[in-house]
Amino acid sequence: MRRRISLLLISLTIMGSVFARGVYQAPMDFLAESFHGEVPESSLLLIDTSLEASVKQILGHRYESQRIRYWREEGRTAWILQEVGKTKPITVGIVVNQGKLERVKVLVFRESRGWEVRYPFFTDQFIGASLTESAELDKTIDGVTGATLSVSALTRLARLAILLHKESEK
Amino acid sequence: MHRVVLRFLFSLHRRVGVSLLIFIILLSVSGIMLNHTESFHLDERYVQQGWILKLYGIQTADPDTVYTVDEHYLFALDGDLYLDSEAIASGFGKLIGAMRIAETLFVVSDNKILLLSDNGDVLEQIDGLLLGVFGTIDGLGKSGNKLILSIEGRAQKLDIESLRLTHIEDSSRVTWARATALNDTMRDELPEQVPRHALSWERVILDLHSGRIVGGWGVWFMDLVAILLITLSLAGAILWYQRISRSKAR
Numbered sequence: 001m002r003r004r005i006s007l008l009l010i011s012l013t014i015m016g017s018v019f020a021r022g023v024y025q026a027p028m029d030f031l032a033e034s035f036h037g038e039v040p041e042s043s044l045l046l047i048d049t050s051l052e053a054s055v056k057q058i059l060g061h062r063y064e065s066q067r068i069r070y071w072r073e074e075g076r077t078a079w080i081l082q083e084v085g086k087t088k089p090i091t092v093g094i095v096v097n098q099g100k101l102e103r104v105k106v107l108v109f110r111e112s113r114g115w116e117v118r119y120p121f122f123t124d125q126f127i128g129a130s131l132t133e134s135a136e137l138d139k140t141i142d143g144v145t146g147a148t149l150s151v152s153a154l155t156r157l158a159r160l161a162i163l164l165h166k167e168s169e170k
Numbered sequence: 171m172h173r174v175v176l177r178f179l180f181s182l183h184r185r186v187g188v189s190l191l192i193f194i195i196l197l198s199v200s201g202i203m204l205n206h207t208e209s210f211h212l213d214e215r216y217v218q219q220g221w222i223l224k225l226y227g228i229q230t231a232d233p234d235t236v237y238t239v240d241e242h243y244l245f246a247l248d249g250d251l252y253l254d255s256e257a258i259a260s261g262f263g264k265l266i267g268a269m270r271i272a273e274t275l276f277v278v279s280d281n282k283i284l285l286l287s288d289n290g291d292v293l294e295q296i297d298g299l300l301l302g303v304f305g306t307i308d309g310l311g312k313s314g315n316k317l318i319l320s321i322e323g324r325a326q327k328l329d330i331e332s333l334r335l336t337h338i339e340d341s342s343r344v345t346w347a348r349a350t351a352l353n354d355t356m357r358d359e360l361p362e363q364v365p366r367h368a369l370s371w372e373r374v375i376l377d378l379h380s381g382r383i384v385g386g387w388g389v390w391f392m393d394l395v396a397i398l399l400i401t402l403s404l405a406g407a408i409l410w411y412q413r414i415s416r417s418k419a420r
Contacts, residue, residue: 027300041332044294064259065285065292069300069333080300087214089261091297108299 023108024118027080030093030107031071040073045168058135058159059083070168076102077168079161085111085150092157096165101126101158114150122151131162176412183405186398193395200379204372212372225383228368235349237268237277242290244268244277248367251277253290267310267347271317278310278319278347283328300333311346318344 031039044067047055055063064082071078076097082089091108094101104126106118116122122144129139137159143151207213217223237244243254246265250257263279270276274293275286281298298307309320317328318338325341328334338344377383381392 023299023304026302027297028302065294066287067294069294069296080297082297091299 025093025105025107027091027093027107030080030105031078034076034078034093034095034103035071035073040071042069042071043168044069045164051163051167054135054163055160058163059156063160068164070164072168077165079164080107081157081160082108083153083157083160085114085153087111090117090150090153090157092154094158094161096161099162099166100128100130101162103127104154104158106154109150111150114144114147116144116147117150117154123154126154126158129158129162131159131166135159135163176409179405179409183402183409186402186405190395190398190402193392194399197379197395200375203375204379207372212375213370215371216367217369217371217374222374223369226369235265236352237265237347238350239268239270239275242275246279251279251284253286256290258286258290259284259292259295263305266307267349269310269312269345269347271312272315276310276317278307280307281305283307283319285330296330296333301328301335309346311341311344313338313344320346 025033028039046067047063047065052062068079068081076095079094079096080091081094082091084090088110089108090106090111093103093105093107095103104123106123109115109118122142125139125141126137129137129141132138137155141151141155203210203212235245243252244265245252246262249260249262251259251262251265259282261282262284263281266278266280268275268277273288275288277284277286281303283296283298285293285296287293298304303319303321306322307319308323309318309325311318311320311325313327317330318341319326319328319335321335325338325344326335327338329336374383379392381388381390381395384391
């Protein structure tokens with residue numbers, strides 16, 4: 001009996017980890033939700049040499065491509081960005097309005113740990129944050145125990161989205 | 171304590187101490203590194219040195235599928251996409267096709283579309299999820315200057331600006347990307363590739379610490395080193411105690 005209960009507990013733990021990974025929302029659905037059903041045409045932002053230095057300062061490495069797609073409507077921009085947490089990329093949808101974060105949502109989580117960052121109790125902390133002159137968020141983001149690397153990845157992406165938003169307005 | 175025993179202990183302490191010097195440094199340094207695995211990112215860094223991989227019996231690998239575009243070889247290995255000898259993208263998935271359409275080189279996996287410049291720089295990565303495609307791209311082709319994807323066997327035209335997919339009824343005019351069979355000449359021309367994520371540095375340092383890196387006898391050898399270290403400490407403690415007692419007696 002004891003063995004069966006142990007097996008059940010182990011199975012539940014493994015299943016919990018498996019189900020925590022996955023696609024929480026398709027990027028196009030996130031965009032449709034963010035733009036009230038009407039997704040504007042996408043634009044491309046080229047990461048030139050000066051922007052690349054700022055991107056590198058935030059991410060600690062180059063972005064995975066030389067241009068980034070985004071969607072804009074009346075001062076609001078939406079970005080689908082990804083960054084590696086520990087070993088696999090986390091895909092995040094971010095909306096920036098007038099230089100401030102309006103929405104942050106984890107769309108795809110591929111890691112086996114740290115998935116707690118998908119919940120609004122964590123992502124809602126970013127709302128209203130903007131960038132300081134040293135490219136840091138002007139709000140303190142509380143971490144999540146056991147999800148340090150995912151928290152760090154999301155924070156970097158939030159900073160990056162504001163930077164890219166500002167760049168797209170130039 | 172008998173003087174002969176003390177002389178023996180002193181000699182033992184000196185000889186064992188000198189002979190263990192390298193191992194004490196090795197164990198201490200590897201121990202510190204293991205204690206700070208996350209700070210040193212040892213679990214995220216992977217061994218690329220062939221001779222270390224050989225110790226673990228990890229062989230170099232040949233790609234299953236190779237696409238040739240403008241004298242370039244494109245292939246995927248262990249989740250990474252290679253252009254000739256250089257890994258240009260990771261988390262790539264299964265390589266489906268590569269072809270030049272107008273000025274851009276398109277490389278497609280089952281879940282991603284990569285746009286490359288002439289010199290192999292990644293211009294853009296379009297995740298299949300943005301197209302509503304979940305690992306189901308199974309073909310890359312072109313019709314004129316239009317990019318065609320086969321998704322679950324159905325040919326669809328992709329507008330790269332709007333990211334809209336349009337089903338095409340007649341796919342007879344589509345030129346599909348075809349893989350090149352890997353022959354011996356190409357195998358010689360391709361640089362020797364190793365699986366990039368097969369062995370982490372954390373594993374190597376751990377095995378260095380335990381002696382397992384040189385096989386089963388290495389573990390026994392490290393056990394012997396540990397026993398000698400215990401002997402060294404005990405001999406040192408006895409010699410120190412003797413010296414203290416002698417100076418008190420005086």
